[in-house]
Amino acid sequence: MVVAKRLVSFQGDILRRQQARIQIMSELTGPAQQRLFRRLLLAWFDAHARDLPWRRTADPYAIWVSEIMLQQTRVNAVLDHYARFMARFPTIAALARAEEPEVLAVWSGLGYYRRARMLHKAAQVVAGSLAGKVPETAEALRELPGIGEYTSAAIASIAFGDSVAAVDGNVERVVLRLTAMEPAANGKRVRETAQALLDRDRPGDFNQSMMELGAVICLPKNPLCLECPVQMLCRTRGEHPTTARKEMQTKDANYAFLKREKRRNFVEILLEKRPSDASLMAGMWELPHLAAGTADPNRLLLSLRHSITTTNYKVSILGYAPDEEQSLPKSKARKWIKAEALADLPLTGLARKALKRLGFLHGTVSNGSLVKTTAADAFNPLFP
DNA sequence: CACGCGTGGTG
């Protein structure tokens, strides 16, 4: 708190002292302005960077894993999974020789499961044809599945000191605000500006500091300009381009919940595996899916909401007795799973959420998307 | 190049 106040005061002083130069400085065009920008930004980063596990390692594999997990995913959501993933697959070799379902099980809950599959495949490429050595340039990294323009630049700069700017959503927003560039004049000019600003001596730290600035100061909605270390170099001071939003649609989805108790303390849940060629969450386990319109309100165990990209699902979980299995739509991939084994299965996020609410999974993650829970005991003994 | 892919935090 004290530090924050001092920082604000310090920024204020600088701002006042350089008031007269703002018009020139704000262009960020000359080498002097760019040097000042680097110095201010990196000094701020050195003093305020969050202490994150992947910043405590020089292992290219660990940095790689963190970058894949961080794609479109917030730091807080990654922390937990990162620790579990690295504990289970500490090396490229360990990941490469794992079976895909286990990789998916550890990834379960993070979303974008294709990332896990591609990371797994890429690890097998590195362990195999690259003799275990992670490529050391952005260009070479780009060849691996799951590593695109941003991620290749991030890994190359952070792990190997390659002087290439990493431009993610944060950096794009920061550059647009700094330069007052029109968002339509996008991509290329933003990358050129980021590359021109890049600190050649500390490319990894510079890239992370740009992202950190976007993540904690130069926020999308209400940027904290008073705390910004490069405020006096910024053309817009927080104005930002409006982005068109996509229309969300709402759909219903129904799933069946069946449990049986073979003997005391041996409970099984009926699950089904999604086809391995499904476009969505292929090969992952979920509760038996019921056709739309078949939901009997008397069977409702719980209802919850679940959003997938542009669709909001209103999900109903319906209770059935174990001997009603035949009445479900036919499926080859259905199987009774021991309750204790659930945690080791690659479950879809929705199945995980529902099983947690039903008391069959115990994890750290829980959220407020539960809409309603009925007293299932009122109509049958299915509910624990 | 626009779109599909997941999830949990947040104001």
Add this chain to the structure above:
DNA sequence: TCACCAAGCGT
């Protein structure tokens, strides 16, 4: 509460 969206990639 709920709409929005966050360290992108592949097609």
